[in-house]
Amino acid sequence: MLSFQRMIARWRAHSNHTPLSPTLINCWHDSPKLKKALWKQFDFLVVDTETSSLHPQDGELLSIGWVVIRQGSIQLNSSRHLMIRPSQSVGDSATIHQLRDCELNEGITEAEMMTQLIDAAQGKILVFHHASLDLRFLNAACQRCLGGPLLLPTLDTLQIEKQRLERRNQPIVQNALRLGSCRARYNLPIYPAHNALVDALATAELLIAQFSHQWTKEDKK
């Protein structure tokens, strides 16, 4: 599936005479294929973004946070939080993400952010909670900066949770799949008001909890 999408992206880039960035192609070559039972042998980059709207057409990326999972444990020293300088005022959306224009103006450009992200994502599997929302913006940004969509192997903790609840025939009530509600099911602590990095860490913790519950054989010594 992923390779087919990549093929289309190459063909489209070729026909539009907008060459794909070699770093992106390199990143594609390196992307691993997850075997869930061996999840501890894989590296993950858990990402969350804050945006000024729900659609890339009328909004933009404001900040991004990520953290690495290596050998089954989250490496806090790998955590990054980047502010992206917006092209227009964030306006009312500041009430949701708590990022104000003055802070964002000190941020980096979208292209600089994308380079750092691709660098961090090398050889890893991307993880989001509700991936489609973040990917909508990241793919658009990647297209602008590197000539094609991200197209990296991705996991979505929301989807994992949804499948788990469906498998158990549990009704999915309103808000049941929000990050906080999912975490509560795994005895994970409540985190205060969010920013992209705290949410990325919260998602990372949720992922290792989900893996531990579903794909780890407990060797009861």
Next chain:
Amino acid sequence: METTAANMLSPELKNVGDFLAECIPFEQLDQKELYQVAAMMEVEYFRSGHVFKSDDDAGGLRILRSGAAELHSSDDRLIDRFGETISFNLMGLGQEQPGIRAVLIEDALIYRLPEDAYQQLRQRHREFDRFFHSQRSRRVRRAARRETNPSELMKSLRDLMSPQILWVLPATSIQATAHAMTERRFSSALVMDQSPELGGKLLGIITDRDIRSRAVARGISFDTRVEHIMSKDPLRIAAEGTLFDATLMMTQSTVHHLPVIDNGQVVGMITSSDLMLARRDDPVFLVQHIRRQSRTEDLKSISSALPDLLVQWVHAGVRAPQIANVLTAISDAITQQLIKLAEAELGPAPVPFCWLGFGSQGRGEQLLGGDQDNALLIADHLSPSDANWFKALAKKVCDGLNDCGYDYCPGDIMATNDQWRLTLTDWKATVNRWMRSPTADAVMRVSIFFDIRAIHGDASLCSELQKHMLQKTRGNSIFLAALAENVLERSPPLGIFRRFVVEHTGEHEDQLNLKKRAVIPIVDIVRIHALAQGIPEVNTLARLQALAQTKTMTIGDSRNLQDALRVIQQTRLEGQVQELKNSLPPSNYLNPEHLPKLVRKQLRDAFSVVVDAQKIVKLHYRPGL
């Protein structure tokens, strides 16, 4: 130390740093260092049942961010149980106690500080290092305590030994030695090359028995130098040793005199009679001692020593449940002795009877400063003339108890009250009356009288009455609903955001009443479940164990409440000890601000357990009310 952005925690992860700042001993680090340490953390997640073994562990300091764990020794004893914010280093624990392992009892999110970073931190901070050092030994000691009765045995020899030493030169004659021993009333003398103050070397020891068996019995001349009959190079014991060490050494080697050594120097002597004397504060000894007293005044002088003993026991590490056991055993013994003294005066009882204890005495949960709660249960067919005998008995015993520091009950629940000096039939009728109309008064009575225990006399009368009580309460939903209302009246002093709710005015401003707001709610909650199930135990911990066994309560809920009660009682007890040391009467109040952080946290957790348990009571016994 130069820091770059890379080895500092991102400010966005302030919540990680804030959490660490809540964890002992991380709270001692300054903010900058704390954030550096936080950045080195790895976050792991393990499911309930996961086992960390000390022999194949990746090392590092693990801090529970959420969840709970237990430490088990290699022979599977439970050493410790802990939750959020508590840390453990399995490698270090394993060195102290090989084969120790940590078992998760809840799903847990764990922060792990890698071993090398942990060791570096310990090297840089002495306070930090000391915490883990003492934590380790404390845990190990706690494990040891489960096996023996600690009380006096852990007392230091330095406090017990006699610092006076009788010493002689090797050339002294046997007779001169015997003379010195007789004169100074010593049963032994040390043979030394010079005075111990001058750093004299210990060459041997001579005892009464040596003189008898090696000199007199063999007909050796009394002018013989003492070095010929002394025991050469005698056993000795270090001053840091405990009463336990000395007892062990004496029983193993069958010697009765041990020189005590500090820094290579003889500093004192300890003998088997010192060991006997040292045990006079032992509760077992105390109870026996009470049984030998023939006057109320003597009982009074024993009970007046209780506050001092309590301070000693708590310092020796005796925990709240055992203290309550001991104090109850002592008040039982005093009551029994008062009854025997009264019987000696009034003549034998005309019919069988049972002296009943209620409330904290009934439950075996007495601390200091409790009131009397007692009553008389008399066999049926009591003639009016015989009734006077019991009236006189009640008067003598209750007066005696008041003299011994067990104040008269302000609610007049005492055997001196005609209402509470009844025959078995009348008691049953009283119980029936309460159950028929569960008024506020009846509910209050039940919560006192149904924690019932035979203190003296015919215990079968008591068990028959209790059986009747439980028959009436078991599954009696109307009565239990009324009782539940009473249970829910008092909630633990925990406000929104888990802040302590303290008194705002009066003598106890800014203080909590631990008995009223925490102990009694737990006792009430557990009682209602026990009565609903017809469980005959009255001690709260015993009731909780029985409730878990009968599957009325989950093992988790039962353990949580047991732990909560232990924490609260221990805090209350330590508060009382503090008051006694400041020459104040023991109260049940304390200011949470004066407690160490860890204790505050434990208390808060304990209160939340009580709040949850109250919710269950509401759900069970007052659905829809």
